Amino acid sequence: DAEEVRDTALFVSGLLVEREGGHSVKPWQPSGLWEAVSYNNAQKYVPDTDMAQYRRSLYIYWKRQSPPPNMLIFDAPTREYCVVRRPRTNTPLQALTLLNDPQFVEASRAFAQRIMTEAADDPKRRIIYAFRLATARTPDADEIKVLLDAYKDQLAEYRKDKDAVENLLGVGGFKAKADLDQGELAAWTTIASMLLNLDETVTKG
Numbered sequence: 001d002a003e004e005v006r007d008t009a010l011f012v013s014g015l016l017v018e019r020e021g022g023h024s025v026k027p028w029q030p031s032g033l034w035e036a037v038s039y040n041n042a043q044k045y046v047p048d049t050d051m052a053q054y055r056r057s058l059y060i061y062w063k064r065q066s067p068p069p070n071m072l073i074f075d076a077p078t079r080e081y082c083v084v085r086r087p088r089t090n091t092p093l094q095a096l097t098l099l100n101d102p103q104f105v106e107a108s109r110a111f112a113q114r115i116m117t118e119a120a121d122d123p124k125r126r127i128i129y130a131f132r133l134a135t136a137r138t139p140d141a142d143e144i145k146v147l148l149d150a151y152k153d154q155l156a157e158y159r160k161d162k163d164a165v166e167n168l169l170g171v172g173g174f175k176a177k178a179d180l181d182q183g184e185l186a187a188w189t190t191i192a193s194m195l196l197n198l199d200e201t202v203t204k205g
Helices: 002-013 067-075 092-099 100-120 123-135 140-159 162-169 182-196 199-203
Strands: none
Touching: 002 067, 002 100, 002 140, 002 182, 067 092, 092 100, 092 182, 100 123, 100 162, 100 182, 123 140, 123 182, 123 199, 140 162, 140 182, 162 182, 182 199
């Protein structure tokens, strides 16, 4: 379900705020989200900037005229009428959302920070640790090789392109620890994004 996809990404990344009850929250959404369906300019979507934005999707503020686009992409009902069973689809838009939506980019960056600070300082061990966090199983040799090669390629690219590092790490409000190597963090963010996009993570997690 759409809510579980977002909550899984937040949980794996370590960002999920598990406090129960309280007011609705407004995570990032595209600018102008409400204006297109509002009859006056007073109704504007203003995203939260504190840790409340990382609460479970159950608490997301929902405007039926303009629901959260990323929820609709993952088949969440519009809540205009009762739905007995949600449809299940698999579309390119879902993969693009997981790769580019600032909420998921933030989660990938926080996940990357976990990888760098909680796992041993060895790329192979970090990949195994990250894979287990995302899928609850140990990767096989082929999967480790694919991810390790991808990490090395990404690290080499980010070492040469500081602007790309800055652009990637500047998405969203979550700020990683300043003492982490920024090139490595960007590379691990890409690997984290790949893991959060796996079928095992999205549909089986």
